[in-house]
Amino acid sequence: xxxxxxxxxxxxxxxxxxxxxxxxxxxxxxxxxxxxxxxxxxxxxxxxxxxxxxxxxxxxxxxxxxxxxxxxxxxxxxxxxxxxxxxxxxxxxxxxxxxxxxxxxxxxxxxxxxxxxxxxxxxxxxxxxxxxxxxxxxxxxxxxxxxxxxxxxxxxxxxxxxxxxxxxxxxxxxxxxxxxxxxxxxxxxxxxxxxxxxxxxxxxxxxxxxxxxxxxxxxxxxxxxxxxxxx
Numbered sequence: 650x651x652x653x654x655x656x657x658x659x660x661x662x663x664x665x666x667x668x669x670x671x672x673x674x675x676x677x678x679x680x681x682x683x684x685x686x687x688x689x690x691x692x693x694x695x696x697x698x699x700x701x702x703x704x705x706x707x708x709x710x711x712x713x714x715x716x717x718x719x720x721x722x723x724x725x726x727x728x729x730x731x732x733x734x735x736x737x738x739x740x741x742x743x744x745x746x747x748x749x750x751x752x753x754x755x756x757x758x759x760x761x762x763x764x765x766x767x768x769x770x771x772x773x774x775x776x777x778x779x780x781x782x783x784x785x786x787x788x789x790x791x792x793x794x795x796x797x798x799x800x801x802x803x804x805x806x807x808x809x810x811x812x813x814x815x816x817x818x819x820x821x822x823x824x825x826x827x828x829x830x831x832x833x834x835x836x837x838x839x840x841x842x843x844x845x846x847x848x849x850x851x852x853x854x855x856x857x858x859x860x861x862x863x864x865x866x867x868x869x870x871x872x873x874x875x876x877x878x879x880x
Contacts, residue, residue, distance in 0.1 A: 654763045654771045662774030666758035669785040675836045676797035682716040690717040690746035720760045767803045782853045795849045812862045
């Protein structure tokens, strides 16, 4: 069960949008909802295809969730996948987006501060400390891209790494693809691309959950071994 997350200054980890790395904002928008600032809660074609597939399969097999929809789910609704809850979500998103209840910037700020980023980790303030022992403003591009990529399955973040603590090949390919995509879309400059060659290293409490093999550092005294078996 998700624990309550306070929105505002009562939450010491709450982070205003202007104190969240611009890299993270760009990365999350790229992975989760590239047209967030231009749509009104729904990406029409994707939403239509989602409805069609869900009807055909008789289950919620496809989400097509925008950031607006994810925000509503996290703030107002339960996580159960029922038709009535889905209709509530659609209605609330429509009201939120079409009645100017909150600006897009405010919606994005709240989204960053309430979504799940790991096991019992909610909000970017907690996440940046949990993974990298940094504030959200101090995160590098690689760290931001990593955080954006784990949003769909944050509790499984450890499977992004191999037993040496490095990103798996599949994860590295995702990093390369998203980086090149952001460059093509003009979201990154040439100066930003210097981060491509830097490894993603977890330095916070999250590191303890990685399954890293301990290397055998025992030094063998070859001279004593030779003497022991010399006849």
